[in-house]
Amino acid sequence: MIKLENVSYTYMSGGPFEKKALDGISLQIDPGEFVGIIGHTGSGKSTMIQLLNGLLKPDSGRVIIDGEDLSDKKTNLRNIRFKVGLCMQYPEYQLFEETVLKDICFGPLNMGLSKKEAEERARFAANMTGLPESLLEKSPFDLSGGQKRRAAIAGILAMEPKVLILDEPTAGLDPAGRDEILFKIRDMHKRMDLTVLLVSHSMEDVAKLADRIFVLNSGKIEMSGNPSEVFAKSARLREIGLNVPQITRVADRLREAGADIPPGIYTTGDAYRILLPLLNKQNKQIKNN
Amino acid sequence: MLKDITLGQYFPGNSFIHRLDPRTKILIIITYVVMVFLVQNFIGYAALALFLAVCTTVSKISPKYLIRGLKPILVFIIFTGIFNLFLTSGEVIWSMGFLKITREGVRFAAFMVLRLIFLILGTSLLTLTTSPIALTDGMERLLSPFKKIHLPAHEIAMMMTIALRFIPTLLDETDKIMKAQSARGASIDSGNIFARAKAMVPILVPLFISAFRRADELATAMECRCYRGGEGRTRLYELKYGRVDFWGWVYTAALLAVIILLNITFGSF
Numbered sequence: 001m002i003k004l005e006n007v008s009y010t011y012m013s014g015g016p017f018e019k020k021a022l023d024g025i026s027l028q029i030d031p032g033e034f035v036g037i038i039g040h041t042g043s044g045k046s047t048m049i050q051l052l053n054g055l056l057k058p059d060s061g062r063v064i065i066d067g068e069d070l071s072d073k074k075t076n077l078r079n080i081r082f083k084v085g086l087c088m089q090y091p092e093y094q095l096f097e098e099t100v101l102k103d104i105c106f107g108p109l110n111m112g113l114s115k116k117e118a119e120e121r122a123r124f125a126a127n128m129t130g131l132p133e134s135l136l137e138k139s140p141f142d143l144s145g146g147q148k149r150r151a152a153i154a155g156i157l158a159m160e161p162k163v164l165i166l167d168e169p170t171a172g173l174d175p176a177g178r179d180e181i182l183f184k185i186r187d188m189h190k191r192m193d194l195t196v197l198l199v200s201h202s203m204e205d206v207a208k209l210a211d212r213i214f215v216l217n218s219g220k221i222e223m224s225g226n227p228s229e230v231f232a233k234s235a236r237l238r239e240i241g242l243n244v245p246q247i248t249r250v251a252d253r254l255r256e257a258g259a260d261i262p263p264g265i266y267t268t269g270d271a272y273r274i275l276l277p278l279l280n281k282q283n284k285q286i287k288n289n
Numbered sequence: 290m291l292k293d294i295t296l297g298q299y300f301p302g303n304s305f306i307h308r309l310d311p312r313t314k315i316l317i318i319i320t321y322v323v324m325v326f327l328v329q330n331f332i333g334y335a336a337l338a339l340f341l342a343v344c345t346t347v348s349k350i351s352p353k354y355l356i357r358g359l360k361p362i363l364v365f366i367i368f369t370g371i372f373n374l375f376l377t378s379g380e381v382i383w384s385m386g387f388l389k390i391t392r393e394g395v396r397f398a399a400f401m402v403l404r405l406i407f408l409i410l411g412t413s414l415l416t417l418t419t420s421p422i423a424l425t426d427g428m429e430r431l432l433s434p435f436k437k438i439h440l441p442a443h444e445i446a447m448m449m450t451i452a453l454r455f456i457p458t459l460l461d462e463t464d465k466i467m468k469a470q471s472a473r474g475a476s477i478d479s480g481n482i483f484a485r486a487k488a489m490v491p492i493l494v495p496l497f498i499s500a501f502r503r504a505d506e507l508a509t510a511m512e513c514r515c516y517r518g519g520e521g522r523t524r525l526y527e528l529k530y531g532r533v534d535f536w537g538w539v540y541t542a543a544l545l546a547v548i549i550l551l552n553i554t555f556g557s558f
Contacts, residue, residue: 053472055468055471078474078476081473082474088469091469093465093466093498093499094469094473095495096490096491096494106470106473107473107474110474110476159473
C-alpha cells in the first residue's frame with residue numbers, strides 16, 4: 001500500500017540554512033495497519049508524512065502509494081491526496097467556510113461529488129468524529145478547541161481516504177478531549193477498515209493504539225517493530241530524547257530492583273497480569289514466615 | 290514560489306558592512322539611490338557595479354543570494370525594458386509594422402533596467418547585512434529630530450519592527466495553510482484567473498483569522514510588559530558611531546566624487 005524506498009529530503013538545499021530532514025528512509029505499510037510514528041521534535045516525522053501524499057517531493061528515492069510512484073509525472077497527485085488523507089498538526093487553521101457542514105464538504109466537493117453526496121459524506125464523517133448534528137450549521141469559528149479539531153479531522157475523513165495520516169491529533173487538547181479523539185480514531189480504524197498512521201509525542205497514545213511503531217531519529221529510522229519490541233529498548237529511547245509509557249518505566253524500575261519481570265511491558269493490562277502473581281507469591285511468603 | 294522572497298532575510302555576520310552603524314547604512318543607501326539616478330553614462334554604472342561588488346565581497350554574502358532577490362521583480366524589469374525600448378520617440382533604427390526601435394529607446398531602456406537592478410541589489414545588500422531590529426532602530430534615531438513636529442518616530446519604528454518580524458511567520462503560515470488545503474484537494478495553481486481567485490478564499494480566510502489572532506495576542510503580551518509607547522523609553526544597546534562608519538562614508542564620498550567627475554567628463558549618454 002505505502003512504500004518508501006531509500007527516501008531523502010533536504011530543506012533549503014544549497015543555502016546556509018540547509019537541513020537534512022530525512023536520510024535514506026525505507027519502509028512499508030500494509031493495508032489495514034495501525035502504525036505509530038514517534039520521534040522527538042525535528043526528527044523528520046512531519047516531513048515524512050508530507051511526502052506520503054505528494055505535498056513534498058523526495059530529493060532522492062521513491063514514494064510508492066498503491067503501486068504509483070509519486071515522483072512520476074503521470075501520477076495524478078490530487079487523486080493520491082484523496083486516497084491518502086493527511087490531517088496536519090493543529091488542523092483547526094484549515095477551517096474557512098461559513099458553516100461546519102460546508103467546511104467538511106470542501107474535500108468531497110473537490111473530488112467532484114455532487115452537493116448531496118458531499119453532504120451525506122460530511123454528516124457521516126461528523127458522526128464518526130463525534131461532532132453533534134446540532135453544530136453542523138454553526139460557524140466553525142464558534143466551536144471549542146476540541147470541536148474544531150474534530151471538524152478538521154472530519155474534513156479529511158469525508159473524502160473517504162484509504163489511509164488516514166494524523167499528525168499529533170491530540171496536541172493542545174485537554175485529557176478528556178484527547179481520550180475521546182483517540183477513541184474515535186480507533187473506532188474509525190476498525191469500522192471503516194482504514195489504514196492509520198498516527199504521529200505522536202505521547203508514548204501512551206501510541207502504545208494504546210498502534211500495531212506497529214516506527215521510531216525516527218535525526219532523519220533515520222532508529223527502530224521499528226510492535227510496541228513491546230520497541231518499548232523493550234527503553235534505554236536507547238531515552239538516549240534519543242524520547243520516553244517510554246509510564247507503566248514501562250515502573251516495570252523497568254522493578255526489574256532493576258530485582259523483580260522477575262520481562263522487558264517490553266507497555267500497557268497496564270500486561271503489567272497487571274504479570275505483577276499480580278508476583279505480589280500473591282510474595283504475600284504467601286510473608287504469611288508463611 | 291514563497292521561497293524566492295528575500296525581503297527581510299538577514300544573514301548574520303561580522304564583516305565591515307555588518308559592523309556599520311545602521312544609521313550610517315541607511316544614509317549611505319539613500320546616497321546610493323541618489324547616485325543611481327545621478328549617473329548619466331555607462332561608465333558611471335561600471336563604477337557603481339564596482340562599488341557594489343566590493344561591498345558584496347567585503348560583506349561575505351554569496352552573490353547568488355543578492356541576485357536571487359531580483360527574481361520576484363524580473364517580470365517588472367522586463368516590461369520596463371520593453372516599454373521603453375518601443376515607446377521612446379527619436380531617431381528610428383529598426384521598424385516593423387507599427388513597432389519601431391529608436392536609438393534613444395535602446396539607451397533609455399538600458400538605463401531604466403540598470404537603474405532598477407542597481408536599486409534592488411543595493412537595498413537587498415542592506416537588508417541582508419542588517420538585522421530588522423537594527424534597521425528600525427536606526428530609522429527611529431534618524432527620524433527622532435522630527436518628533437518636534439509631532440512625527441511619531443517611535444511608533445513608526447515599532448510598526449515596522451512588528452511588520453518585518455511577522456513576514457517570515459506569515460509566510461510559514463501561508464505555506465502551512467496551502468498544504469492543508471491541497472491535502473483536501475484544493476487546486477491552487479490551475480484554471481483561469483477567476484477560478485484561481487476563488488481558490489484563494491480557503492487560504493486567505495484562515496490567514497486573516499490567524500493574523501488578527503496573532504495581532505491580538507501580541508498586543509496583550511506587550512501590555513503585560515507595560516509597553517506604553519516611546520516616551521521616556523531607554524534602550525539596552527545604544528547606537529554609537531565608530532571608526533568603521535567614518536571609513537564607510539569616505540568610501541561612499543569617493544564614489545560620489547567619481548560619478549560626478551565621470552558625468553562632467555563624459556556627459557550624458
